[in-house]
Amino acid sequence: MKNFDYQTPTRLIFGRDVVAGLPEVMRPFGRRILLTYGGGSIKRIGLYDRVKELLKDFEIFELGGIEPNPKYSTSVVEGVRICKEQQIDVILSVGGGSVLDCSKAIAGGAKYDGETWDLIIGKAPTLAALPIVDILTLAATGSEYDAGGVISRTETNDKVAYIDPHLFPACSFLDPTYTFTVNAKHTAAGVADAINHVMEQYFTHASNSVADGFCETLVKTLMKYAPIALEKPDDYEARAEIMYACTFGCNGLLALGTGGSPWPMHGIEHALSGYYDITHGEGLAIITPHWMRHVLNERTQERIVKFGVNVFGLAADQAPSEIAEQTIARTAQFFKSLGMPMTLREVGIDDSRLEEMAHHIAVNEGLDAPGTFAPLNEQDILSILKAAL
């Protein structure tokens, strides 16, 4: 087992109507709140009004309209401006992972005198951040329990992970009923994102018994409950299991002692949604089986077999190469069974910029690090993109 240093201080308040406790959680942080949200779904489900009513004794400023794949030049810059001008005490993020990721970048920028982008790309250190509380309305990214956010800069096709311990939410409210109205497309994409988070951490050469069992548990849980949630969107248990399982995606718990991974599938997908603004979870579902097939070799086969046996229950007494093939096929079948797109063309990506993206990924994502599960150079990345076309 490799050495590790781990801490996740976020408080999780989970379940039906837990948001009733919001004022008590907000009060210690101060009276001036920046309320951040997305395209308005929180208004349709009544959550916006509920929050305003609960916080009627606070002074609330608003930043709505935060986009999926949140944009630096609009949302982040605007949020930082409001925080500084209005002397905001605390950010309340109400929405999915994109709103929360954007709020984290705002929280860092609000406590920094220079350009927030310098924090995001690590050119300047993050020495402080505004406290963040969130109410989650989409189960997917795990941002509610981690210290990172992904921010896009459209001008440069950049999609950058901004990670710093100051960015852990102080408290995350997780009420599965808020995800009842998430449509099939985004329910599936959220599950695919969460499964991919686990797979990114599972596929290493230095895992351990605890990490493996936790990872397999989460993937099995997500695969069991996703079809139920699609069939019956207001099934509380299914939505609750999915929301709970997603929580552990990105805070490092699943990689403790394993030495981690460069997250190759996310590295590739970040270019897809950076260039084409596609839904992140759909990009991952498309890439995942092709990444598995590309990296399958004598050295990686054992882990892929283990995944197949322990997650899909494949018979362990077959030839390993056969089990590995079945594992890849079953992974693809699962995403297909959720009604997800399985090719880049289906999400509007043609072959015109594959080389450009492969180059961008190779330069920016560090996927060729020696000693990792399956180092990828520019040619490897291009092969995966072409196979996924």
Add this chain to the structure above:
Amino acid sequence: MKNFDYQTPTRLIFGRDVVAGLPEVMRPFGRRILLTYGGGSIKRIGLYDRVKELLKDFEIFELGGIEPNPKYSTSVVEGVRICKEQQIDVILSVGGGSVLDCSKAIAGGAKYDGETWDLIIGKAPTLAALPIVDILTLAATGSEYDAGGVISRTETNDKVAYIDPHLFPACSFLDPTYTFTVNAKHTAAGVADAINHVMEQYFTHASNSVADGFCETLVKTLMKYAPIALEKPDDYEARAEIMYACTFGCNGLLALGTGGSPWPMHGIEHALSGYYDITHGEGLAIITPHWMRHVLNERTQERIVKFGVNVFGLAADQAPSEIAEQTIARTAQFFKSLGMPMTLREVGIDDSRLEEMAHHIAVNEGLDAPGTFAPLNEQDILSILKAAL
């Protein structure tokens, strides 16, 4: 899934020689340290000298000789006195769960004007505590990642769990090499304690897929690596897996969404070690199979079967009653295979005080709560004790 509210802010620094980072971790808390430890094993393994050398720029006060099943009237009272008189800034606990549990009670008492026992039994609220850092030398209790400690008061045969969020260690250093010298008896007792922590949380009527998978993972990990650590005490991977798995025993992670349990086996064992000062993990190993057999009925059978199938790999196509019997037998066999005592007589407990203990447990431990997995009244408790004789 039931609602929950969860937070574990402790930082875990795990691995070989991580203690080198001790000064950096201690510095923000202040210069005046109370160093707590037990019977001297930390001197034999060189850890005491290492810590003193690392902290030569700090002012160190000492409380050594803390006993297993740490005692209120000696260790806790003395520690609180030192903290108050010497204006201690931070406690550094070096040892196993008993030293750390004692340190937590001292940390609470040091910030309280009245009698520390009132905090422990909840008569007065814990409003503050000194920060605690620990270096763990025994894998067992999970105290390094939870907010509780168990304190004994010999005069009254009380053994009380003192739990408060202020008692989370700020940082726990977990170096598996410090457990290389733990003898077979205490290695086995530690593993039995940790397995029992998981079982206390697994056996509920309202579990969920994530909690079940996490629990099964930890029990399987502990059962796999305990025999290896006994066979080869300096096997790093085995010691590391055990130490890591033990960490999750008591911080609530394994019971999220399940509604929890009154921890009946711990409730019973606390009286055994409260009256007879036996080794906690040995008491649990003796009680566990007899508790399982006593509570086995139509309502509980399903969970016991699930444990047997998923942990021991028992064939699921047998009659459930048969699987349940095998599960209980395999649990007992496992503890026996570690060389543990399997009867109360083996640890010096005869039938003279069974009734008195059963009454004490029934009055103090709240094991008869309706709606729990298998409520136990005084007669049930006595039956289990007699069966374990």
